[in-house]
Amino acid sequence: MNQDQLKQMVGEAARDEVLKLPAGQILGVGTGSTANCFIDALAPYKSHFAGTVSSSNATTERLLKHGFKVLDPNDVQGLPAYVDGADEIDPAGHMIKGGGGALTREKIIASMAKQFICICDSSKQVPVLGNFALPVEIIPLAKGVVSRELEKLGGKVSLRLAKNTRADLHQTPSEPFVTDNGGWILDIAGLQIANPLQMEAQINQIAGVITVGLFAKEKANILLVSNASGVERLAL
Numbered sequence: 001m002n003q004d005q006l007k008q009m010v011g012e013a014a015r016d017e018v019l020k021l022p023a024g025q026i027l028g029v030g031t032g033s034t035a036n037c038f039i040d041a042l043a044p045y046k047s048h049f050a051g052t053v054s055s056s057n058a059t060t061e062r063l064l065k066h067g068f069k070v071l072d073p074n075d076v077q078g079l080p081a082y083v084d085g086a087d088e089i090d091p092a093g094h095m096i097k098g099g100g101g102a103l104t105r106e107k108i109i110a111s112m113a114k115q116f117i118c119i120c121d122s123s124k125q126v127p128v129l130g131n132f133a134l135p136v137e138i139i140p141l142a143k144g145v146v147s148r149e150l151e152k153l154g155g156k157v158s159l160r161l162a163k164n165t166r167a168d169l170h171q172t173p174s175e176p177f178v179t180d181n182g183g184w185i186l187d188i189a190g191l192q193i194a195n196p197l198q199m200e201a202q203i204n205q206i207a208g209v210i211t212v213g214l215f216a217k218e219k220a221n222i223l224l225v226s227n228a229s230g231v232e233r234l235a236l
């Protein structure tokens with residue numbers, strides 16, 4: 001079974017999970033290739049939900065294409081659940097997110113939700129976070145000072161560059177990747193994150209940081225994880 005099939009399988013499991021929620025509520029929807037599988041699987045059942053709130057421009061576009069209603073988070077009081085992927089998840093449900101650059105809106109929508117339902121394949125499960133470089137979204141003019149502060153954590157800090165040309169943002173691969181919020185991303189490689197809650201709080205305090213892609217306060221409550229033998233559901 002290849003990775004795309006594993007993503008599709010867990011996307012379908014997440015669809016079944018959220019369809020257990022009472023009808024007529026609003027759902028938080030994440031970003032990335034696994035979240036895309038979830039959106040596609042849920043599309044035929046979209047009328048179960050009164051609407052969605054989206055964690056990125058890419059997700060909004062996909063939801064609208066399927067005919068979902070997408071609401072402004074400011075018009076929503078709370079969400080029963082937020083469904084999203086992760087780059088890494090530890091046994092307690094702490095995650096590294098932001099591989100796709102949507103960490104800030106993801107964290108905002110996650111904070112509005114009663115339950116974070118994390119969906120991934122088993123390659124994302126790790127005993128200790130840090131093998132995946134930790135993304136930090138920053139205000140561009142603070143790149144120098146924030147980089148110097150982050151280097152004190154012991155990892156190697158690099159500015160994320162645009163992978164693909166984004167005509168809408170006039171981005172080319174040699175230029176910084178620009179987030180939906182106009183921020184830049186610093187990736188910290190080589191960390192061993194023994195205490196995710198403490199590191200999240202510490203990085204949050206650096207002036208110029210918008211969001212750190214450590215989801216310890218907003219950790220996963222339910223993990224749906226796929227492997228060759230099926231999808232496992234873990235309550236964390």
Ligand code: 5RP
Pocket residue numbers: 030031032033034035084085086087096097098099100101102103106
């Ligand atoms: C985007 C994210 C994604 O959830 C994370 O990168 C996982 O993506 P994928 O499902 O494509 O592996 O945090 O900012």
